[in-house]
Amino acid sequence: xxxxxxxxxxxxxxxxxxxxxxxxxxxxxxxxxxxxxxxxxxxxxxxxxxxxxxxxxxxxxxxxxxxxxxxxxxxxxxxxxxxxxxxxxxxxxxxxxxxxxxxxxxxxxxxxxxxxxxxxxxxxxxxxxxxxxxxxxxxxxxxxxxxxxxxxxxxxxxxxxxxxxxxxxxxxxxxxxxxxxxxxxxxxxxxxxxxxxxxxxxxxxxxxxxxxxxxxxxxxxxxxxxxxxxxxxxxxxxxxxxxxxxxxxxxxxxxxxxxxxxxxxxxxxxxxxxxxxxxxxxxxxxxxxxxxxxxxxxxxxxxxxxxxxxxxxxxxxxxxxxxxxxxxxxxxxxxxxxxxxxxxxxxxxxxxxxxxxxxxxxxxxxxxxxxxxxxxxxxxxxxxxxxxxxxxxxxxxxxxxxxxxxxxxxxxxxxxxxxxxxxxxxxxxxxxx
Amino acid sequence: xxxxxxxxxxxxxxxxxxxxxxxxxxxxxxxxxxxxxxxxxxxxxxxxxxxxxxxxxxxxxxxxxxxxxxxxxxxxxxxxxxxxxxxxxxxxxxxxxxxxxxxxxxxxxxxxxxxxxxxxxxxxxxxxxxxxxxxxxxxxxxxxxxxxxxxxxxxxxxxxxxxxxxxxxxxxxxxxxxxxxxxxxxxxxxxxxxxxxxxxxxxxxxxxxxxxxxxxxxxxxxxxxxxxxxxxxxxxxxxxxxxxxxxxxxxxxxxxxxxxxxxxxxxxxxxxxxxxxxxxxxxxxxxxxxxxxxxxxxxxxxxxxxxxxxxxxxxxxxxxxxxxxxxxxxxxxxxxxxxxxxxxxxxxxxxxxxxxxxxxxxxxxxxxxxxxxxxxxxxxxxxxxxxxxxxxxxxxxxxxxxxxxxxxxxxxxxxxxxxxxxxxxxxxxxxxx
Numbered sequence: 001x002x003x004x005x006x007x008x009x010x011x012x013x014x015x016x017x018x019x020x021x022x023x024x025x026x027x028x029x030x031x032x033x034x035x036x037x038x039x040x041x042x043x044x045x046x047x048x049x050x051x052x053x054x055x056x057x058x059x060x061x062x063x064x065x066x067x068x069x070x071x072x073x074x075x076x077x078x079x080x081x082x083x084x085x086x087x088x089x090x091x092x093x094x095x096x097x098x099x100x101x102x103x104x105x106x107x108x109x110x111x112x113x114x115x116x117x118x119x120x121x122x123x124x125x126x127x128x129x130x131x132x133x134x135x136x137x138x139x140x141x142x143x144x145x146x147x148x149x150x151x152x153x154x155x156x157x158x159x160x161x162x163x164x165x166x167x168x169x170x171x172x173x174x175x176x177x178x179x180x181x182x183x184x185x186x187x188x189x190x191x192x193x194x195x196x197x198x199x200x201x202x203x204x205x206x207x208x209x210x211x212x213x214x215x216x217x218x219x220x221x222x223x224x225x226x227x228x229x230x231x232x233x234x235x236x237x238x239x240x241x242x243x244x245x246x247x248x249x250x251x252x253x254x255x256x257x258x259x260x261x262x263x264x265x266x267x268x269x270x271x272x273x274x275x276x277x278x279x280x281x282x283x284x285x286x287x288x289x290x291x292x293x294x295x296x297x298x299x300x301x302x303x304x305x306x307x308x309x310x311x312x313x314x315x316x317x318x319x320x321x322x323x324x325x326x327x328x329x330x331x332x333x334x335x336x337x338x339x340x341x342x343x344x345x346x347x348x349x350x351x352x353x354x355x356x357x358x359x360x361x362x363x364x365x366x367x368x369x370x371x372x373x374x375x376x377x378x379x380x381x382x383x384x385x386x387x388x389x390x391x392x393x394x395x396x397x398x399x400x401x402x403x404x405x406x407x408x409x410x411x412x413x414x415x416x417x418x419x420x421x422x423x424x425x426x427x428x429x430x431x432x433x
Numbered sequence: 434x435x436x437x438x439x440x441x442x443x444x445x446x447x448x449x450x451x452x453x454x455x456x457x458x459x460x461x462x463x464x465x466x467x468x469x470x471x472x473x474x475x476x477x478x479x480x481x482x483x484x485x486x487x488x489x490x491x492x493x494x495x496x497x498x499x500x501x502x503x504x505x506x507x508x509x510x511x512x513x514x515x516x517x518x519x520x521x522x523x524x525x526x527x528x529x530x531x532x533x534x535x536x537x538x539x540x541x542x543x544x545x546x547x548x549x550x551x552x553x554x555x556x557x558x559x560x561x562x563x564x565x566x567x568x569x570x571x572x573x574x575x576x577x578x579x580x581x582x583x584x585x586x587x588x589x590x591x592x593x594x595x596x597x598x599x600x601x602x603x604x605x606x607x608x609x610x611x612x613x614x615x616x617x618x619x620x621x622x623x624x625x626x627x628x629x630x631x632x633x634x635x636x637x638x639x640x641x642x643x644x645x646x647x648x649x650x651x652x653x654x655x656x657x658x659x660x661x662x663x664x665x666x667x668x669x670x671x672x673x674x675x676x677x678x679x680x681x682x683x684x685x686x687x688x689x690x691x692x693x694x695x696x697x698x699x700x701x702x703x704x705x706x707x708x709x710x711x712x713x714x715x716x717x718x719x720x721x722x723x724x725x726x727x728x729x730x731x732x733x734x735x736x737x738x739x740x741x742x743x744x745x746x747x748x749x750x751x752x753x754x755x756x757x758x759x760x761x762x763x764x765x766x767x768x769x770x771x772x773x774x775x776x777x778x779x780x781x782x783x784x785x786x787x788x789x790x791x792x793x794x795x796x797x798x799x800x801x802x803x804x805x806x807x808x809x810x811x812x813x814x815x816x817x818x819x820x821x822x823x824x825x826x827x828x829x830x831x832x833x834x835x836x837x838x839x840x841x842x843x844x845x846x847x848x849x850x851x852x853x854x855x856x857x858x859x860x861x862x863x864x865x866x
Binding site for chain 2 (some may be wrong): 011012013014015016017018019020022023024025026027028030036037038039040041042043045048213215282286287288289290291293294295297298299300303304305306307308309310311313314318347348349360361362363395396399
């Protein structure tokens with residue numbers, strides 16, 4: 001079972017839009033057990049569309065086409081389908097009613113080109129598009145299938161989930177799906193993880209169909225274990241030995257086993273369990289730490305708030321850092337990071353205080369405190385310390401990494417983990433307080 | 434002059450990685466004057482790679498291939514090239530020296546597969562890869578060109594800019610490049626812009642090669658005007674009439690004419706010019722407003738700081754909102770938004786204070802204050818008001834839109850623009866003192 005994905009649209013070819021549709025479809029169809037052989041992007045060009053359909057219907061079990069179904073002159077996908085399948089237009093009444101309702105709600109007059117959208121080739125099944133005005137279409141030719149959808153991401157996703165995946169389930173009942181389990185890790189680099197913590201992963205993948213992937217993004221490593229299997233139980237049996245190995249070896253680094261799990265969410269769970277609340281004082285991370293925390297719905301039950309104390313007078317007047325400490329050690333220092341963490345906890349009435357202060361860049365670095373120098377401070381009734389990070393040259397990256405690491409340090413303390421793999425300079429990583 | 438882009442790698446097909454390389458290449462080659470006809474993504478599969486090269490070398494002036502050049506067994510692109518061009522391996526000494534230096538720095542032993550990377554088909558020119566160990570390759574066949582590069586984005590971009598684009602300049606000296614000018618707008622929706630503010634854009638595009646595109650992202654609309662032209666002056670002449678029309682009609686909505694310009698940057702410029710400083714008090718935007726501001730390098734010269742006063746006691750104790758106001762009107766109200774804006778300016782010693790308070794969702798909405806209700810408050814010595822926004826159902830979107838709109842309201846006041854197209858409910862959009 002293999003699939004071709006064809007995405008139509010000049011905006012994709014000239015890079016105005018990044019092709020997230022293809023990635024989403026590739027991921028969903030892989031999960032559904034299909035092997036994705038090709039993704040092709042072309043213009044709204046009759047000959048090119050025809051050729052892509054030809055190749056798909058002769059080489060792939062399924063071809064998924066998106067785009068070119070709008071009401072404008074440029075959008076010619078449906079015209080090509082009429083020709084290709086030698087079909088005549090057939091009115092799909094449900095779609096016409098839906099178009100009239102949608103446009104009526106917006107007080108838009110229904111034009112002929114709107115009505116035309118409700119006509120489809122008589123040889124297709126309609127994939128009813130609740131989310132838009134262009135219907136999806138489903139064709140079969142000599143045991144191969146062709147699905148055609150609008151390119152609007154919300155409509156494409158809706159039709160894939162409600163119409164295409166259920167059809168595939170029925171058409172290919174015995175096929176193996178692709179099952180995955182996720183481990184989200186923080187506080188460890190990819191090469192250290194692979195070379196030192198999990199040196200024996202090969203043991204589980206050699207000679208099996210188990211696939212291990214490290215996925216980028218989200219301020220940590222996401223390890224994914226995947227297998228083709230006939231059902232949940234078979235997948236579990238195939239994945240569990242490798243999963244057990246990861247759990248055992250990467251223990252403290254794992255903060256979630258949910259694909260969408262975040263560090264902030266985990267910190268929130270731990271705080272809620274301990275009936276504690278947190279406040280943050282950010283300097284160099286500039287609000288990004290607060291932003292990560294407030295991404296979590298319902299965070300107000302464990303998050304009091306934050307201050308982005310960019311100017312030094314906020315550090316002293318609002319958070320209570322002593323002027324003498326600031327003058328003696330400078331804003332980017334262990335001492336200020338620690339006073340910020342304790343101060344924000346006290347002033348904001350929080351149990352836990354976390355702080356960041358550093359040189360985000362691009363300018364402002366000195367030989368002693370180069371761009372990328374970031375201190376993270378932590379305070380609660382049992383712990384009070386600061387760790388020094390040596391991050392990167394890029395301002396945005398430094399803000400993001402600094403905030404993510406501050407969350408991971410918090411997680412580790414709340415979980416009772418003493419290893420803090422972040423103090424890159426030995427003399428600065430000691431707990432003090 | 435047309436181009437095919439071929440990206441090789443299973444990780445792209447199964448959606449583990451979004452194909453940003455193709456978008457970047459499409460954009461750069463379009464700028465360079467090429468018409469991008471197809472982007473094809475395939476596995477490391479010999480027959481597929483061969484077919485893609487065949488199609489490219491018979492249909493495109495230029496084919497750009499990325500991926501499959503690593504030292505592992507999966508990476509077979511170079512093997513296919515040897516076969517395809519019936520070539521023999523030739524050592525590229527500069528690449529070998531470079532590989533030895535790079536690996537030596539990392540204390541990695543040079544293996545045979547590393548040495549193999551320095552061999553290339555004798556029929557190609559080497560695109561020397563300063564940024565990595567796999568060299569790029571450049572082939573010519575009957576007046577058509579084939580460029581092959583590693584898929585690592587930093588290496589691909591480096592080779593495109595230092596090797597490929599300069600070669601194209603020489604090979605196609607008389608071709609027209611694609612010139613673009615940008616207008617970044619805020620405070621207006623795409624349909625209002627097109628239908629009401631710029632109804633006559635067609636006048637400039639009909640019968641010309643001027644292209645107008647609305648690009649997504651970044652919390653506003655980016656209008657791009659592009660033409661094929663032989664030089665800067667010709668491009669200016671072709672673009673200027675439409676640009677003048679946009680400047681005249683969309684006046685107050687335009688905040689930047691730089692592709693990378695942001696609202697925060699513009700606010701910073703205006704504050705710097707007026708020798709003023711800003712502070713922000715965020716509730717529902719949760720740090721995202723501070724985050725947008727601190728993306729701007731050097732913002733400390735005009736930004737004092739922010740507070741994310743999530744808990745109500747921060748609004749009163751730290752920002753100075755009166756308990757009575759909070760009790761009487763609730764946290765999500767015009768009155769609290771106004772007191773937050775004035776309070777943060779006073780407490781943080783800023784000239785300008787901006788605030789947000791609202792229901793970000795997904796829960797917490799009521800019939801009177803549904804999810805998406807957001808108040809933005811503004812204070813300076815001449816203005817003090819709040820505007821009510823009715824945003825969306827999505828928490829993340831509400832945080833981002835709320836923060837962007839707060840910046841645009843600030844920009845408008847600082848520019849002396851009285852039109853505030855954000856008060857969606859008439860009774861709430863009045864300025865008050």
